[in-house]
Amino acid sequence: RSLGWQKVNSLEMGRLVLTFDKIKEEWLEEDSNPLQSWQRYAHLPTTYSWAHNVSAFYELVKDTSLYLPTTYRLDNKEDREVLDKILNHAKKPEDKSAIKTQPWVLQPYNDEADPILIPPKPKLTKDLIEQGALLSKYVCHSMGWGRSAKQKFDVRVYFFVVTLDPLVVVYHDGYVQTSDGPYVEGSYESEDAQDVHLMDFGQFKHHNSKHSFDALEEALNSNKAHRRRPKILRSSSKNNIEITPMQHVRNQMK
Structure with missing residues (x-):
């Protein structure tokens, strides 16, 4: 315009x-x-493929991404063989124990399909049939929102691409979105529990679901003090510079 x-x-x-x-x-x-x-x-002749092929995106980022959890393609023979070894032929006691409590998230390649929460100990031939979908480890022990009844939450931020050559991207803080119901680690069976785990939009559409980044910073500092974690440090040529939890989150976003 x-x-x-x-x-x-x-x-x-x-x-x-x-x-x-x-x-x-x-x-x-x-x-x-x-x-x-x-x-x-x-x-753009390839935008349809970008939007409707999760597998293509996975191929692009799987070897370089630091934020994707362990993920397998259910229509890929090699990935299924690796998955079979993990689920059915684990040798180390700690690996066998982890499989008993590890839930999974199944995401079909079709971007209109909803993700599915898979409870621990799935059967490869029954629960994870060969299909066009990604199977990822569900990230457990995540930080909850609130001091008493913990809620699941995610962080929304804004990016603006100024130019592509050179690449200039502007970042702006967004907001925090929290679930309506409590987040209970290890509860996967009920429909409400699955909606909370999978960040279903309906569970996050309530009158007090939005929170500011100031509230997020307060929650991060409180969580750090509660867990008594060591300081997060960034190495430099001269000295170690302390980075606050909020700065660490912003750096991860960027």
């Missing part, structure tokens, strides 16, 4: 026609093309 463009709802008046669908060959044929000679489709 800053360049003088205006949004119109009439196809006849538009010069750029925005579409999220794949551009079909028949659209471009002279007899069936609905566009005039001065009109063009505005579409």
